[in-house]
Amino acid sequence: MEPQRKRWKGSTYGSECGSDSWTVYPVLSDEQSQDVELVEAFAAPVVNKKETSRLLRELSSLYPMSGLQHIKRVRAVKGSPQPLEVLLCLVSDAPHMEILSIDSLLPSGVKNDAFGEPFRVKIPARPPLTRPQFEQAGKHWPTSFHEDKQLTVALRGELFSAPQKARMHAYMMSAVTAAKAGSELGMEAVGAVVVDPSTEKVIAVGHDSRGDHPLHHAVMVCIDLVARSQGSGCYSFDQYATCTFTPPASDTSQSAPSSLPYICTGYDLYVTREPCVMCAMALVHSRIGRVFYGTACADGALGSKYKIHSQKDLNHHFEVYRGVLEKQCEDLTSQEGFQRRVDY
Numbered sequence: 001m002e003p004q005r006k007r008w009k010g011s012t013y014g015s016e017c018g019s020d021s022w023t024v025y026p027v028l029s030d031e032q033s034q035d036v037e038l039v040e041a042f043a044a045p046v047v048n049k050k051e052t053s054r055l056l057r058e059l060s061s062l063y064p065m066s067g068l069q070h071i072k073r074v075r076a077v078k079g080s081p082q083p084l085e086v087l088l089c090l091v092s093d094a095p096h097m098e099i100l101s102i103d104s105l106l107p108s109g110v111k112n113d114a115f116g117e118p119f120r121v122k123i124p125a126r127p128p129l130t131r132p133q134f135e136q137a138g139k140h141w142p143t144s145f146h147e148d149k150q151l152t153v154a155l156r157g158e159l160f161s162a163p164q165k166a167r168m169h170a171y172m173m174s175a176v177t178a179a180k181a182g183s184e185l186g187m188e189a190v191g192a193v194v195v196d197p198s199t200e201k202v203i204a205v206g207h208d209s210r211g212d213h214p215l216h217h218a219v220m221v222c223i224d225l226v227a228r229s230q231g232s233g234c235y236s237f238d239q240y241a242t243c244t245f246t247p248p249a250s251d252t253s254q255s256a257p258s259s260l261p262y263i264c265t266g267y268d269l270y271v272t273r274e275p276c277v278m279c280a281m282a283l284v285h286s287r288i289g290r291v292f293y294g295t296a297c298a299d300g301a302l303g304s305k306y307k308i309h310s311q312k313d314l315n316h317h318f319e320v321y322r323g324v325l326e327k328q329c330e331d332l333t334s335q336e337g338f339q340r341r342v343d344y
Contacts, residue, residue, distance in 0.1 A: 019165040022327065023157035024292065027303040027320040029310035032129045032151075036137045038122040040091040042105060045082035045116035046074075052084060055114055062106070063089035070127035072142040082116055087141070091120065130155060157323075171195055171270045172294060172325040174205055179272050179332050181242035182207030182218070189332040191242075192218040192271040194226050194264065197289070203229050203267060204245040209237060219271055219279035223286050227263050262287035272329040274300030274322070280308035283318065290319045294329025 046052055056073060065071065065087070073087045088105055097104050100120075102112045123141040128134040131152045134145040153159050160168065171193050178191030188208040195202055206221035216235070225245040227233040237243035264286040272294045275283065280301035283291060291302060291309070301308045302320045309320050 019162070019169040022323055022325055024160060024165075024168070024321045024323045025157055026151070026154045026159075027307065027309070027322055028130070029307060031126075032133075036128065036133050036140070037125040038140060039125040041121055041123050041141075042088040042091060042094065042100070042118050043085050043121045044088055044102060044118040045077075045080070046084040046086055047082060047114055047116055049084050051114050052086070055086060059086065059088060063093055065090060065093075068123070068125075070143045070145075071123055072144065075142050086115075087121075087123065088115075088118060154321075167200060168270070168292060168324050171202070171268075172272070172292065172329075174202065175270050175272050175294075176325065176328050176332065178205050178207040178242045179218070181240070182209065183332070185211070185240070187211055188218075190218040190271070190273045192222040192269060194222050195268045195270065196266070197268050198266065201246065206237065206243045207240070209240065209243070215278070217276065217279050218273075219269065219275050220282055222269065222271075223263060223282055226267070226286075230263065264288040268292065270324065272325075272332055273297050274302055274304055277301040277306060277308065280306070284308065284314055284316050287316055288318050290321065292321045292324045294323070294325050295333060296322065 046055065052074060059073070065073075068090075071087065075085050077083055077085055094105060100118055102115050102118055105118060106112055106115075121141060124137040124143050128137045128143060128145050129148075131145075131147060132155065134143065134147070137143045150159065175191035175193045178193070179189045180191075182191065183189035187210060190208045192206050193202060194204045204222045204225035206218055206225050208218045209216040209221050213235070221235075221237060221243060224233050224235050225237065225243060229245040229248055231248040262285075264283070266289045268290045269283065269288050270292045274293045274295065274297040275291070276297070276299060293302065296304045299305050303322060308314070309318050311317075
């Protein structure tokens with residue numbers, strides 16, 4: 001169980017709850033997160049386990065079960081007088097069977113008395129991609145599994161070390177502070193921070209600024225501020241004290257545009273609320289490295305309604321994590337809703 005969350009009592013780092021009060025989890029693709037898809041097959045006990053190798057050769061020739069290389073054709077059964085069971089074929093390979101029997105499943109050339117009574121079983125249609133899928137698949141039939149150990153650790157919420165979480169805590173606190181500043185100006189309470197993880201340097205801090213322009217979501221503001229840090233950018237947010245960026249290096253303006261990387265290449269984004277579709281696509285085009293968000297959004301494009309970052313037909317993909325300072329980010333949304341009701 002997750003530790004009980006502590007209440008946040010301040011806005012300065014050190015006075016609010018520590019980084020051990022929240023857990024960060026990866027936002028996976030549908031293929032990685034959905035339940036194991038099953039397909040029906042016929043199986044039967046092996047009467048004499050010494051004949052298993054021969055039976056497998058004959059079955060593999062008769063019913064190769066192509067596309068199911070992840071399936072182990074034999075499974076052990078504890079406490080049974082016939083301790084081995086073997087997959088015969090998919091149900092779809094014998095569609096016109098009226099009575100289920102070994103004689104109807106196997107031709108006369110196969111030694112039918114080597115099998116017990118056949119039965120139906122559901123087996124995983126695709127190889128498992130995560131340990132939870134592997135464990136779920138194993139409840140139906142054994143499969144092979146090539147584990148991504150880093151993903152397994154991430155799914156346990158243990159990917160990041162305590163010092164890493166402390167830095168993440170500080171970055172998201174900057175986003176929370178920016179969100180509050182924007183809210184005080186009548187904007188939506190959403191803040192964002194872009195960080196260069198290789199130097200641990202904050203590149204840009206921004207908040208929702210749609211009072212000036214309908215497209216100026218916090219993420220879009222931050223991306224433009226990153227562009228300004230590189231000597232470019234399309235807008236000015238100088239009127240907002242909390243919207244800041246690192247000034248460009250003196251030689252940046254001298255570099256040819258074609259020699260510069262995409263705006264956010266290799267950078268991390270911390271944002272209090274899950275980005276929308278527009279912001280998610282802007283992050284794709286700007287080549288962001290990783291996105292960390294605090295609280296989900298019903299129309300969010302990085303986990304809730306869509307998963308833009310995992311769309312296979314896009315030419316860039318990035319990692320997404322949720323849950324950083326989740327309680328504080330949720331409080332921003334609830335406080336904003338309360339203020340709107342009061343104003344109304």
